[in-house]
Amino acid sequence: DAGVIQSPRHEVTEMGQEVTLRCKPISGHNSLFWYRQTMMRGLELLIYFNNNVPIDDSGMPEDRFSAKMPNASFSTLKIQPSEPRDSAVYFCASSPGGGGKGDTQYFGPGTRLTVL
């Protein structure tokens, strides 16, 4: 399998612009996670989906952030409007979802976002 695919790998944008990050999970996995990595806060969960349904979005920073999973093979994370403090590496991960809390999560390569 190709693994988790994220695009773009790098994004540089100006404050106020809309940013859309994309993720294709591993085929057959039914849980999908969005994490953000910063120097100050480390790795933190933003949102996760199970069977395309958002289960926990308590980590989404504010209304500027939204995430969708229209089908089992695609998810987006949108920031509108973007701010410099959103600069981070955003990771998507997927897991089979059938093994409960022992499931392994498989991470994509990440999208490095820079907001000027």
Add this chain to the structure above:
Amino acid sequence: GDSVTQMEGPVTLSEEAFLTINCTYTATGYPSLFWYVQYPGEGLQLLLKATKADDKGSNKGFEATYRKETTSFHLEKGSVQVSDSAVYFCALTSGSARQLTFGSGTQLTVLP
């Protein structure tokens, strides 16, 4: 809430040295414990895991034992290589939650 505490880095070792990275956790119930590794410019990869007390996870010469009595999951390797240079993250999932709670990460540099 759940939390993971890792030893502060960075850690610098010579090739073939012994490695220990300490990890302790706080969680409700019986968590599953993980070590992930992040090589420069890449995403995280699972290194090893343990899902119940006294289990030992192992992979690529790395080992960690799930110690419920000390709430610890320390990572060890008997002889590190330059290629082991990376950031190592201890993490857990607990209860019905499937998301990972991560420690702050430990940067390891192995010198030839």
